[in-house]
Each structure stands twice: as C-alpha cells, then as structure tokens.
Amino acid sequence: MGTRRRGEELERAILHAAADELRESGYAGLTMDRVAARAGTNKNAIYRRWPHRAALGIAAYRHLSDAALPDPDTGSLRGDALEMLRKANETWSSPHGAVLRGLLAAAADDPELLTLMRERSGADTMDRAWLGMLERAAARGEAPAAAAHHRVATTPIMLLRAEYAMRGIPSVPDEVLVEIVDEVFLPLVRGRG
Amino acid sequence: MGTRRRGEELERAILHAAADELRESGYAGLTMDRVAARAGTNKNAIYRRWPHRAALGIAAYRHLSDAALPDPDTGSLRGDALEMLRKANETWSSPHGAVLRGLLAAAADDPELLTLMRERSGADTMDRAWLGMLERAAARGEAPAAAAHHRVATTPIMLLRAEYAMRGIPSVPDEVLVEIVDEVFLPLVRGRG
C-alpha cells in the first residue's frame, strides 16, 4: 500500500541488492530473479534500466568498493613499486577481486562491456598513480627522466594481471611480485638512460 | 544395421564434431546437443568421457590448431622479438584465438581447467622459444648474458596477453607491439648489464 518506490530510490535499491548478491555469490551466482526479490521488486524494473545481466553486474560492482587507491611514498622507487603491487595483489585476490575477475571474464568478448568495466574499475587512475611514482623518482634523481613513460609505468600491473589470467583464483605469491620489481621493473627503468 | 561405432573411433568423431562447432560458433556457442547431433551420437556418449562442457571444449581445442610455433632468426634481437610478437598477435586475433580466449574466460575460476588449458595451448613452449632467442642474442654479443632470464623472456607475451584482456576481441595494433619491444623489452634487456 502506500509507498511504491520510483525512479532514483528504486534504482538505488536494485543496485544495493545486486551488490549484496555479488558479494555473497559472485558474478556467476548473480541471478536476476534473486536481485529482484531481494530489492523487493520484480524483473521488469531491472530490465527497464539495464539490458542484461552483465550490464547490471558491472553497474553494481561500483557499489562494492570505492577502492581507496594507494599512493605510497616509502622514499625509494623499489619500495613504492612493491607497495603498489602488493596492494593490487591484495585487492585482486580478495572476494572483491574474484567478483571483478568474474565480470571481466563475462565481458571478455563484448568490447562495449569492456570499456564500461575499465571506467568503473579505476584502471586508468591506477596507471596515473604509477606514472606519478616514476616522476617523483626522476625528480629525486633515482631514475632517468625518460623512464616516466606510459608503457613503463603500466608494465608491472600488466604483468600482475597476466599472472592472474594464467593462474586462476589464488593470490599471486609475494616472490613473484618481488621478481617483477627486481628482475623487470627496476632493470627496465635503469635501461632507459 | 551393421556399424555402431565404439571406443576410439567414436571418441574421435565426437572431438571432430566439437572442434567444428568451436570453429563455427566459438566456445560460447558450443552446445552438447549440437555436438552430439553432429557426431551422429547422443549426449550419453559424451558425458561418459568428459564430465562437463568445459572439459569437452578444452579437449576439442587441440584439434583446431597444431600451432606451428615460430622460431625466427632475423639476425637482430629487435627483429626476432617483433616477429614473435606479430605471430602471437595474429594467432590470438584469429578465430582460433577467439576460441582460445573464450575457453580461458570459461576456465578462469577453475584452477583444474586452467592447468589443462596451459598444457594444451603450448604456452610453455612459447616461453622457451623466447628464452632461446635471448640466449642466441647473448651469444652474438647483442645482449648481456644476464638478460636470458625467465621473467625477462616472458615479459613481452605477458604484456600482449594483458593487452588482450583489457581490450577485447579486435587485434592489438602493430604500434603497440612496436612499443612493447622498443619501450619495454629492449630497454629491459639493456638494463640488465
């Protein structure tokens, strides 16, 4: 009776319900019927807003984490890089990360969804953080100025990403992170002099 | 009527049918009913051999390509590396590659399937080819011996893989490959002196 939710309010309720389902069951376990039930509405209201499950999943994902992105300042480039990698590894291996990987897999053959993902997952922001790190290192004289290059900055997380793609669910061991920094990232920075 | 196929013969027929379906419809479009129909048999015969769709998909994938893996010798490290990357890019952006990426996505949260994939997709072989390339370059005096390191060798393909994970279906543009080689791989090799 009385109150029938509409517009914004209903939309928030749906997204909230969907985010809860994501948290509890992951993307694979996210069903439209259960989201509708949990939000106390029906599938119509959902399909009027998102064309299919994947779109809802992606939209709901942002409600999971506001990803306080680290901006470490340990004093050394090596320390900063390791810190960044470790934080990323934590995030990706957490339940959040599992959800994110599930979404990524689901969007893998739909370019439209992929771009949506990138916007919502803050990948670009992360890239900029790495670039900033390199610039600070260059300012300290710890790295050549030519090292502050986009490809260089993104290399470590790209490697981490690929590592996840090859391995699967469990977190990447810390030794691998150290290797990425010591055997690839630092030599690479050095090599650009 | 005489002939009812059994054992090996039937198994080959099923795999052949599944491979055809993969080629035509990709992994997402691979259905058990159609494979059974195409092989002129029924789902029982399939489920007696593979526990689920994903397992069949992976088993059938090997019938698609025997991936003649390139072992270039252009005389320069840069040339060899670019050649390898370009071949990999071609493969990954071909229909074969689409199938492979579909399988990878499907196996993403099942470690057991992932290891199966790695065996069947010849990823390890590719890694060894890169290492060999680096060793030859070192022998020519074109690279420090310390550059022939596993992490270094796998970096370019890992970056390519990650690039696919971020972008989706279309092939990665050649400029990106060149950048990976010139801005990352070669400086990295140089930096390990």
Next chain:
DNA sequence: CTTATAGGGTACGTGGCGTACCTTAAGCGG
C-alpha cells in the same frame, strides 16, 4: 481530475546443461 508513466505481479517461452532409463548392438569368454 484525468492521463501518461512506471512499478508490481505473474506467467511463460526458450535454451541448454546434466541425468535417468530403457533398448540394442558389439565384443569376449567359455
């Protein structure tokens, strides 16, 4: 006060996986 709009309820079509059962052919041991 009327009317367009959007939500609620519900049922259904469709497709695909995996399973259950029974019937029938093949091969094998005696």
Next chain:
DNA sequence: CCGCTTAAGGTACGCCACGTACCCTATAAG
C-alpha cells in the same frame, strides 16, 4: 556357437535462469 557384460543409441525429463509479455495499480504531472 552362445550367453553375458559393456558401451551406444534413443529419448525424455528436471531444473534453472534469462528475457519477454500482459495486465493491473499506484504515482506524479498537467
């Protein structure tokens, strides 16, 4: 040569989940 075990064929089904179609009702806007 014969029966028995094993594997194939045929078919139907349970189940689940997506997406759609209707029809009814509350809400807000004019």
